[in-house]
Amino acid sequence: MHPMIYADNAATTSLSPAVLEKMTPYLTQYYGNPSSLYSFSDAPQKAVARAREQVAAVLGAQPNEIYFTSGGSESDNWALKGMAQALRRKGKTHIITSAFEHHAVLHTVNALQKQGFAVTLLPVHENGLVRPDELAAALREDTGLVSIMLANNEIGTIQPIKELAAVAKAHGAVFHTDAVQAVGHIPVNVAELGVDMLSLSAHKFHGPKGVGALYVRRGVVPDILIDGGAQERGRRAGTENVAGIVGLGEAITLAAANMDQIAPKLRELRDYFIDHALSIPRSRVNGDRVHRLPGNVNMCFEGIEGESLLLLLDLQGICASSGSACTSGSLDPSHVLLAIGLPHEVAHGSLRLSFGDETTMEDVQYILEKLGPIVERLRAMSPLWERIQNENR
Numbered sequence: 001m002h003p004m005i006y007a008d009n010a011a012t013t014s015l016s017p018a019v020l021e022k023m024t025p026y027l028t029q030y031y032g033n034p035s036s037l038y039s040f041s042d043a044p045q046k047a048v049a050r051a052r053e054q055v056a057a058v059l060g061a062q063p064n065e066i067y068f069t070s071g072g073s074e075s076d077n078w079a080l081k082g083m084a085q086a087l088r089r090k091g092k093t094h095i096i097t098s099a100f101e102h103h104a105v106l107h108t109v110n111a112l113q114k115q116g117f118a119v120t121l122l123p124v125h126e127n128g129l130v131r132p133d134e135l136a137a138a139l140r141e142d143t144g145l146v147s148i149m150l151a152n153n154e155i156g157t158i159q160p161i162k163e164l165a166a167v168a169k170a171h172g173a174v175f176h177t178d179a180v181q182a183v184g185h186i187p188v189n190v191a192e193l194g195v196d197m198l199s200l201s202a203h204k205f206h207g208p209k210g211v212g213a214l215y216v217r218r219g220v221v222p223d224i225l226i227d228g229g230a231q232e233r234g235r236r237a238g239t240e241n242v243a244g245i246v247g248l249g250e251a252i253t254l255a256a257a258n259m260d261q262i263a264p265k266l267r268e269l270r271d272y273f274i275d276h277a278l279s280i281p282r283s284r285v286n287g288d289r290v291h292r293l294p295g296n297v298n299m300c301f302e303g304i305e306g307e308s309l310l311l312l313l314d315l316q317g318i319c320a321s322s323g324s325a326c327t328s329g330s331l332d333p334s335h336v337l338l339a340i341g342l343p344h345e346v347a348h349g350s351l352r353l354s355f356g357d358e359t360t361m362e363d364v365q366y367i368l369e370k371l372g373p374i375v376e377r378l379r380a381m382s383p384l385w386e387r388i389q390n391e392n393r
Ligand SMILES: *Cc1c(COP(=O)(O)O)cnc(C)c1O
Pocket: 010, 011, 070, 071, 072, 073, 074, 076, 102, 104, 149, 151, 152, 153, 178, 179, 180, 181, 201, 202, 203, 204, 210, 211, 212
């Protein structure tokens, strides 16, 4: 069998050996609790402080604006639940987000809605982009919080966050962005973007799983999500995941340093793949082709089921996805593809490939070589494809 080709870097990435090397001493030698007062805890304490500086430096933030969390989902939950509760005391109970956010945001606003908050979901249009003028039109007297993701995890579209944040700010609303797919892959600077809060997660850029951060601009104060000890300056309790935090700091630094080299290579692989895969009849690219993450491919092939496609690709050693890791396993089509206006039956036939630093041109050619015949084979067995053919006759 062909060696495995991993093309699902949007779901998670490999842990960089250099990152692991920096983490290991904090799992073995330096196991002290950073909050303890004896000198044995100096090393873990300093390591956490250094990682905070590393994250802040990459984002253009101050170290005391960085809070470590257990990952992207917690950061999103804290930003939205914490800020919504704080804003409610000022009479601001309306939240605006977009229709194609990650479930860590969408399910969180659903939960807030049940607690009495009003929620508006902005449309994302066929190109997968939120329009600043539509955000402006959706703002209300009681709008306190706006959350729009920087880059979409399924179709990779990159939102005009600077413009969107400016619209929210002019209205006095707090602006959060889920930048989990963007950080480490495209330049992300909180000052340039003008955002108040930003979520990131280490395992999306070759760091360890289970650790992330929330950037919170000075002066912005969300309520506390995790109550307990005085860690993270009293705002996020729990003994620090020291090795994870060290890994996050190292991974974000490496990703930022390598970005100028890796991103152009990924864009080339992405565009090569899309240009060639489009020669398959009745195929389409989902989401804007320009405002798009360097390594993201998302396409639909009419008349087939994404699940079957994934299984046959897996038999050829190819790890791909039909959208988000959260929807695989359920038979519902992706909410992202429905949000960009695809009919159910087309949205079912989706394929997401997310290339990473380890992806080669040979890998891309191998996937292309396998994809065409697999799609053909599935269509030959598909009643849906037969119907499509008949309709066109
Ligand atoms: C992966 C992801 C998350 C969740 O992050 P975890 O660290 O896995 O909890 C949130 N938002 C987006 C856009 C993601 O891609």
